[in-house]
Amino acid sequence: MSLKQKLVALGLSSAVALAGANLIAPAEAPNGEPVLHTYLDPVEVITACLGHTGPELEINQFFSEQQCIEMFAKDLGKADRQLRRLTYPVQLTEGEHAAYLSLIYNFGAGNFQTSTLRKLLLRGERVAACHQLTDACGKHGCTGFVYAADIKLPGLVERRKEERKICLKDLYVEQNH
Template identity: 85%
Template sequence: MSLKQRLMALGLASAVALAGANLIAPAEAPNGEPILHTYLDPVDIITACFGHTGPELERNQFFSEQQCIEMFAKDLGKADRQLRRLTYPVQLTEGEHAAYLSLIYNFGSGTFQTSTLRKLLLRGERVAACHQLTQACGKYGCNGFVYANGVKLPGLITRRAKEQSICLKDLYVE
């Protein structure tokens, strides 16, 4: 059964959340397969499965693939609710939704809530908002979306570029 089918079986039915899952899973785990044990992420946060973090995690814990899928579904649902709350009343395109869901999943809703990206989005400057995903500093200010503990990480640069591409795909009319 595919990741998408397994998430749907757990009640994650939103098509845009599933599109976000397809963007998030490979960024959080090699080949989109869950990491079945806890590990330290690049900023020394105990993490497991598909980038799951939380106070319940301890070093040297192990999980089944099913447990990881369940955590992923729960984390995606939470991030999706946060995204919808923080972007209301804007009707996001599927690409914007997937990209911003991935960002919130990775950085948290607090970072998104105070970001220049969100301010631009709520002002209707949607293309400029998408460009914030990869713009560390520029005319709209600075964001830390490619930094972890002050260090620019290649993995985050790649992830933000993919998010930006998906974010912009429905905004340009030919």
């Protein structure tokens, strides 16, 4: 059974959330398969499964695949609700939704809420907002959201490029019609 089928079986039915899951899972774990134990991510945060973090995690915990999928579905649902709240009343395209869901899942809703990306999006500057994924300016220059704990992570560079590509996909189609 695919990850998508497992998430649908757990009640996650939003097509856009499922599109986001397909973007998030490969970025969070090798081949999109859950890591069935806790580990320290590149910036020393205790993590498990498909990017799950939280105060309940301890080093040397183990999980079944089912537990990991359930955690992912819960985390994804929470991130999706946060995204919808923070982008209201904008009607996101499927690509925007998937890209920004991936960003919130990785970067946090609080960071998204105060970002220039969100400000641009709410002002209707949707293409510029998508470009913020790779071009946002901060204390490290205009490199996008690719730093964690002041460390530039190559995996985030690639993830943000993919998010931007997906974010822009539907916008360019809409502009040409």
